[in-house]
Amino acid sequence: MSVQVEDLSYSYGSLQALKGVSLHLPPGAVGLLGPNGAGKSTLLRILLGFLSPDKGEGKVLGYDIQNNQFMIRRFVGYMPENDCIIPGMDAVTFTSFMAELSGMPKQEAIKRAHEVLFYVGLEESRYRNLETYSGGMKQRLKLAQALVHDPRLIFLDEPTSGLDPGGRKEILKLIKEISTEKNIQTLISSHILSDIEEVCSYVVILNRGQLAAQGEMANLKQLHYRLYELKVKESNPQFWQRLKEIDCRIEETEEGLIKVYMSAGKSHQEIFKIAAEEGVQIRHFVKSQTRLEDLFAKVVGVD
Ligand SMILES: Nc1ncnc2c1ncn2[C@@H]1O[C@H](COP(=O)(O)OP(=O)(O)OP(=O)(O)O)[C@@H](O)[C@H]1O
Ligand SMILES: [Mg+2]
Incomplete structure (x- = not known):
């Protein structure tokens, strides 16, 4: 995986959320595991350039996280942990809008929106107001918008959050397929071990803003x-x-x-x-x- 960071630190006021994290991630599906408050979402937001680190540096796909955010957003898909829907929109409008924000021309964005919504299993609900979507449908929609602009790398922040066991299994299957058959590098954050075990071959464990362990899943065990x-x-x-x-x-x-x-x-x-x-x-x-x-x-x- 083309994510490298050196000595990243970040504080929200007096709370130090990341304390000198260094990572060189391999290709494939990587799990970012850690309990609540470990700093997972903060790390992803820094990698995307949404937050600027107090200290340290990093590159995503070879692009500097502080100076090259435009290119990072062009080639990286992001599924945030919170709801990101726009009330009143339907899935096609929302997903194609997200594609356009990543620099895709309008016609192509609409075409791709239909394709990814089909891919994540939302084809029948694609014209429904997003406010009527269930939790599971919203997770799929968030995944669709992360994929719509054909990224080379995706960051998925707690993709199984709020799902029942069936829904969790389905979305994990989809993510596994994305990382293997579609060959899109995937960084998945979760506090649920079995999620990571099912999809990832490499794991990074964060705890209280610090790297607690990292390595090949098989070796770590x-x-x-x-x-x-x-x-x-x-x-x-x-x-x-x-x-x-x-x-x-x-x-x-x-x-x-x-x-x-x-x-x-x-x-x-x-x-x-x-x-x-x-x-x-x-x-x-x-x-x-x-x-x-x-x-x-x-x-x-x-x-
Ligand atoms: N906007 C913010 N303002 C102040 N503190 C914040 C903010 N966002 C996160 N924090 C704090 O920073 C620390 C790391 O939070 P972060 O959201 O990165 O953890 P996380 O590993 O993603 O946790 P979770 O599993 O609960 O999503 C936590 O202590 C959290 O309370
Ligand atoms: Mg989080």
């Missing part, structure tokens, strides 16, 4: 720690305390399973040793698949 699941007979607080002291992170599931995250450098034999010393009987012990969800919880420090 087996990052620096191992996950074991165990059950014990008669728990003993001292046992858990001692595991924490050797840098294990402990998490109890609803089913009574205990998850123990252990740094890759340590041996699981230590768990057995401490259990024996504390008189704890381990009744179940398996090495588990580390899911991205677990990694995410770890890097953003959620317990």
